Amino acid sequence: MSDHYETLGVSRDASAADIKKAYRKLARELHPDVNPGREDDFKAVSLAYDVLSDDSKRRNYDLGGGDNGQAGAGAGFGGFSDLFETFFGGGAGGGRPQPASRTRRGKDALVALRVDLRTAAFGGTAEVEVVTADVCGTCDGEGAREGTQVRTCTLCDGHGSVQQMTRTLLGQMVTNQTCPQCGGYGTVIEDPCQSCHGDGRVRAEETITVKVPAGVRDGNRIQLSGRGEVGPGGGPRGDLYLEVIVEDHAVFTRDGSDLRCTLTIPMTAAALGATIPLETFDGEQGVEVRAGAQTGDTIRLKGLGAQQLRRDGRGDIFVTLAVETPTALTAEQRDLLEQLAEARDETAPTGSAGETRHGPFSRLRERLAGR
Ligand SMILES: [Zn+2]
Ligand SMILES: [Zn+2]
Structure with a gap:
């Protein structure tokens, strides 16, 4: 032993x-x-x-x-x-109800957990401040003022209930009623603790460091058993639930386990083709832009997206191109563009209403026409 x-x-x-x-x-x-x-x-x-x-x-x-x-x-x-x-409280019951316990399990709590996109996508740790109830250090949860005792109720003798004998036509009946002096607890706190007013707990602020699993999304909940509020009378803690809120990222948005971003490139790069550097969560990657790329074209970077939650494998990054028209041209640049327009027979340009000239259907038409 x-x-x-x-x-x-x-x-x-x-x-x-x-x-x-x-x-x-x-x-x-x-x-x-x-x-x-x-x-x-x-x-x-x-x-x-x-x-x-x-x-x-x-x-x-x-x-x-x-x-x-x-x-x-x-x-x-x-x-x-x-x-x-x-x-x-609780325990084996006889005919008479047991006194209510002053000590009860604490409530569960739900708190928002803000994480950045990197942590949500790849896991890590995050900190969260919670306002909670902790055991009163003055009375150690008991509720009585220092140096005093919680006393057994004199009216019900600790039973928490008083019995009443009633005469009815069917004979004598015994009924149990909650003791009016102790409120059913069987004990009386005559001199409550000054710090907690007899509740046995005090308000506390805690900073909790949480392990965030890779792949969590908005609305996912993380359960921390026994990290909720301490119960009345210094009772055991409830559970703490953290609801994930993924903060916006400057570049990437989340689409399941895929990440999306827009990449703005110069008109010349779109026309001539280029490899454009893009900073990803895996370091700098080269986005291959084909010659003749258009605004709205999407380029996939395979396997560079977010981790899947509780599974192996990662999503992709989808880069959508936005072609930037040059502004603030110098005289020389303007001259070059005018020469280009002339060479391309675009000095009296026409537009095409409706579908984008280089949308997927027109591109298909161009291919069918052998252009
Ligand atoms: Zn106290
Ligand atoms: Zn009583």
């Missing part, structure tokens, strides 16, 4: 307060609501606390006897099932 002091992670001369503090911390972490599958550890911690929190049991244990807390549990405290109820 493991050593109770080791189980709680305290020294052999730990004070009663330290033991209680260590127990509450471990019980929160190991509570079956938070950590199913660690019930045995939870029980070991509860047993250790049962022994070490009771002066006579602790003395006995220190002397090497009575290792099992349940052996001497008859007087005062009823073993760790009672302990469980004291802190977390």
Whole structure:
């Protein structure tokens, strides 16, 4: 059997307060609501606390006897099932309802997680600030002012309910009603903690660093178990959900696992053909622009897109060309263009209404006409 002091992670001369503090911390972490599958550890911690929190049991244990807390549990405290109820409510029910626990699991929280496109596409870490509820450090979640105790309710004797006997035609009936003095908790906080007003928790701001899986998109949720709010009475934490919001990128937009961008190129490059450098997430790449390229032409850079979520493989980058008409011509440049227009028989230009002259259909027509 493991050593109770080791189980709680305290020294052999730990004070009663330290033991209680260590127990509450471990019980929160190991509570079956938070950590199913660690019930045995939870029980070991509860047993250790049962022994070490009771002066006579602790003395006995220190002397090497009575290792099992349940052996001497008859007087005062009823073993760790009672302990469980004291802190977390529930347990075996009899005819009479159990008192409500002041300690409850914290709520789940949903927070927006802003990530840049690179992190969303390829994974990484992101930080998020959350406003949450944490255990009150002053009362350690108990709700009573320092140096005072949570008392057993005198009206219901800790049951949380009062029984009423009513005479009816069918005989006597017993009804249970929520105790008006303690509100059903079975305990009364006579002098609430100044820091948390008896709630056992305080508002806290936390910066959480999150691992972002590659390929996440807007609206994806990341669940962080046990990172939500601490519950009332210092109860176990709920879960934290982070909803991904991918920030806009200066160059690329996301289209599933593909990335799209517009590349503006000079008219001469479009006419003559060129290799245009483009900075991608994989470093600089050369975009091959064919001679006679048009605005709207799309060039695919295979496999340079975003990572697929939870799968191997990447999308592509689609580069859409925008041909830039030269402006602010010098006299010499103007002269050259005029010469070009003359050579191309475009001095009295005509346009073509409707479909773009170089749209996909006209290009097909040109090919069929053998031009
Ligand atoms: Zn407090
Ligand atoms: Zn009561």
